[in-house]
Amino acid sequence: MTTPRKLWLDLGNTRLKYWLTEGEEIITSGAELHLQSPADLLLGLVDRFSNFQPSFVGVSSVLDSQANQRIKKSLKPLNTPIEFAQVLATSHGLITGYDHIEKLGIDRWLQVLALSGQQKKFCIVGCGTALTLDLLDDETHLGGYILPSFYLQREALAQGTRRVQVPDGAFSNLGAGRNTQDAVHHGILLGLVGAIEKLVRSDPTRELVLTGGDAVLIRYFLDIPNPITVEDDLLLRGLRRYFS
Ligand SMILES: Nc1ncnc2c1ncn2[C@@H]1O[C@H](COP(=O)(O)OP(=O)(O)OP(=O)(O)O)[C@@H](O)[C@H]1O
Numbered sequence: 016m017t018t019p020r021k022l023w024l025d026l027g028n029t030r031l032k033y034w035l036t037e038g039e040e041i042i043t044s045g046a047e048l049h050l051q052s053p054a055d056l057l058l059g060l061v062d063r064f065s066n067f068q069p070s071f072v073g074v075s076s077v078l079d080s081q082a083n084q085r086i087k088k089s090l091k092p093l094n095t096p097i098e099f100a101q102v103l104a105t106s107h108g109l110i111t112g113y114d115h116i117e118k119l120g121i122d123r124w125l126q127v128l129a130l131s132g133q134q135k136k137f138c139i140v141g142c143g144t145a146l147t148l149d150l151l152d153d154e155t156h157l158g159g160y161i162l163p164s165f166y167l168q169r170e171a172l173a174q175g176t177r178r179v180q181v182p183d184g185a186f187s188n189l190g191a192g193r194n195t196q197d198a199v200h201h202g203i204l205l206g207l208v209g210a211i212e213k214l215v216r217s218d219p220t221r222e223l224v225l226t227g228g229d230a231v232l233i234r235y236f237l238d239i240p241n242p243i244t245v246e247d248d249l250l251l252r253g254l255r256r257y258f259s
């Protein structure tokens with residue numbers, strides 16, 4: 016009997032990430048910026064995926080249905096069943112915290128699902144285009160928070176003010192800025208880090224798990240007693256669990 020080969024795809028707002036797995040083993044993984052055209056990026060990747068001959072494709076997408084249709088089309092050459100994960104009221108024991116579960120982002124939910132059922136308290140921090148915070152107590156999702164992250168905040172400042180022209184700078188310091196560029200970059204960093212610290216400060220046993228493109232950066236500036244880990248592939252882990 017051959018071990019099943021599968022393709023797991025995570026389509027975020029900015030990046031596409033994937034795993035090619037054989038049984039439990041991750042054979043290849045990758046991450047690519049897609050900006051606005053994930054379907055075109057997939058067309059370029061489909062040969063690589065095709066060579067692997069997956070028998071199943073599991074997808075997490077935060078994109079709209081039109082983009083998802085184009086993604087399906089791009090994957091047609093694989094000639095393989097494709098399924099999109101959807102938020103469920105309960106799955107693997109996880110109780111979803113939203114009033115209307117279908118409104119919760121699938122990326123957030125899969126990240127929560129990845130960690131659910133360990134009899135622990137987590138704060139899951141998605142450090143992507145948006146910064147998301149989700150609270151999980153064992154198998155119960157308590158809900159969460161959505162903040163614009165670094166680049167969205169910087170764009171909003173540039174658009175909403177006359178005098179804040181924001182040259183590209185680094186989100187690398189929490190010190191008081193002595194020029195506009197530093198004041199903006201340090202301010203945005205202070206806001207994001209401060210929000211996370213405030214949320215978990217009352218409970219040092221709540222474990223932080225950071226994931227997404229800016230996880231390492233944010234991790235560096237957090238100064239709290241809580242255990243903190245960075246897990247790049249948290250969503251893909253949740254996706255695989257969803258389909259198992
Ligand atoms: N304008 C930009 N210039 C440079 N980097 C950017 C820009 N916008 C976003 N990024 C970076 O792209 C990465 C996006 O993160 P990530 O891949 O986790 O998010 P995503 O795939 O868009 O998922 P999500 O939908 O959860 O935001 C971050 O590291 C972010 O800093």
Ligand SMILES: CC(C)(CO)[C@@H](O)C(=O)NCCC(=O)O
Pocket residue numbers: 028077118119120121122123141143145147161
């Ligand atoms: C918040 C984002 C953009 C984070 O990627 C995504 O999870 C999403 O589109 N969510 C839908 C809205 C919600 O989660 O309430």
Ligand SMILES: [K+]
Pocket residue numbers: 025026027028122143227250
């Ligand atoms: K994501």
